Amino acid sequence: MPFYEKSEDWLHHSSLLLAARPSSTRITTKYHLSPARRTPKNATPEQAAEDAKKGVRGHLVITTFDPKSGASLKYKTSKAQEVGRLVQMLGNLAGRAAGNIAGEQQQQQLKKEEGGQDVEMGEGAGAGEIGGVATPTTASAPPVSQQAGGGGKGKKKKGKR
Amino acid sequence: MSKHLSQDEFFTALTALFTTQKQTQKGTVLLSQKRLTYDPSQKASSPSPEQQQQQQQQDEEQEDPFLSLSTPLPPAPILIRATNAKSQEGRKEGKKVKLSTVVQPDELDAFYLRYAEVCKAGMSGLKPRDRTKRKAKEKARRKMKAQA
Numbered sequence: 001m002p003f004y005e006k007s008e009d010w011l012h013h014s015s016l017l018l019a020a021r022p023s024s025t026r027i028t029t030k031y032h033l034s035p036a037r038r039t040p041k042n043a044t045p046e047q048a049a050e051d052a053k054k055g056v057r058g059h060l061v062i063t064t065f066d067p068k069s070g071a072s073l074k075y076k077t078s079k080a081q082e083v084g085r086l087v088q089m090l091g092n093l094a095g096r097a098a099g100n101i102a103g104e105q106q107q108q109q110l111k112k113e114e115g116g117q118d119v120e121m122g123e124g125a126g127a128g129e130i131g132g133v134a135t136p137t138t139a140s141a142p143p144v145s146q147q148a149g150g151g152g153k154g155k156k157k158k159g160k161r
Numbered sequence: 162m163s164k165h166l167s168q169d170e171f172f173t174a175l176t177a178l179f180t181t182q183k184q185t186q187k188g189t190v191l192l193s194q195k196r197l198t199y200d201p202s203q204k205a206s207s208p209s210p211e212q213q214q215q216q217q218q219q220d221e222e223q224e225d226p227f228l229s230l231s232t233p234l235p236p237a238p239i240l241i242r243a244t245n246a247k248s249q250e251g252r253k254e255g256k257k258v259k260l261s262t263v264v265q266p267d268e269l270d271a272f273y274l275r276y277a278e279v280c281k282a283g284m285s286g287l288k289p290r291d292r293t294k295r296k297a298k299e300k301a302r303r304k305m306k307a308q309a
Contacts, residue, residue, distance in 0.1 A: 022234050026195035030246075033286045034187050056186045058286025080287040087280050090194060091273030097196040098266040099234035 003074045010075035014064040025066040033058045171262035179283030189246040197240040236266045
């Protein structure tokens with residue numbers, strides 16, 4: 001369940017997950033707002049007014065979650081200027097999930113990248129991956145069991161960070 | 162089960178959701194999006210366990226991650242949901258707000274443009290861009306000019 005430092009990283013890994021499991025992956029956006037300072041119940045009105053002046057504090061967490069493999073990729077921010085860009089990313093991912101043509105081209109590109117990563121992961125899997133799904137899977141090799149393949153996929157993304 | 166709203170209704174309701182959150186100065190707005198594969202016509206009669214198993218097998222075959230990479234994805238609409246994340250107690254009191262809309266693949270771009278506008282306007286509790294550094298620089302420049 002990694003939190004990514006950069007939204008670009010989140011986008012990249014989310015698109016990989018989405019390409020692997022387009023129909024079960026969902027993307028949630030949580031916008032939470034809370035007072036900047038919590039007013040105690042027994043506070044005087046002046047104190048309460050002062051606390052209210054502090055305003056509110058909000059944050060935004062975007063999560064890509066696939067219930068089948070249990071992979072969950074997150075990005076958190078509290079900057080207002082990122083909202084536009086993040087929604088654009090959501091739109092981009094939605095386009096891929098919907099199977100739009102632009103998304104397919106990117107998927108093919110991703111597929112190539114994925115091929116490279118699989119080799120890399122094959123080596124990494126030997127070095128003690130959790131869960132015992134250490135079968136190095138390449139795009140050409142048939143997966144031993146589909147669920148195990150999926151699990152490996154999720155872990156692969158977790159292992160990257 | 163509530164029905165999906167039209168996009169216009171969805172945006173109006175979402176704006177209202179953001180506004181109430183802003184007024185109370187706390188709370189959550191939860192948005193989610195996923196590919197809509199549910200087909201109500203398939204679920205007309207409840208299938209027998211055998212059929213279910215078959216269906217599951219088929220699903221798994223379809224879900225083969227490598228297969229889905231090699232074959233292009235058939236177009237499907239996107240389901241967008243929004244809630245205020247109220248718990249079960251809130252639900253009993255009728256405080257839970259649930260909205261949903263379906264966006265067709267060719268409408269996605271237009272939808273997300275509006276979606277971005279609504280989100281930008283609604284998420285005003287986030288930190289604005291820090292301009293203090295730039296202002297300080299400008300001040301310093303003005304001072305230099307005044308001295309010269």
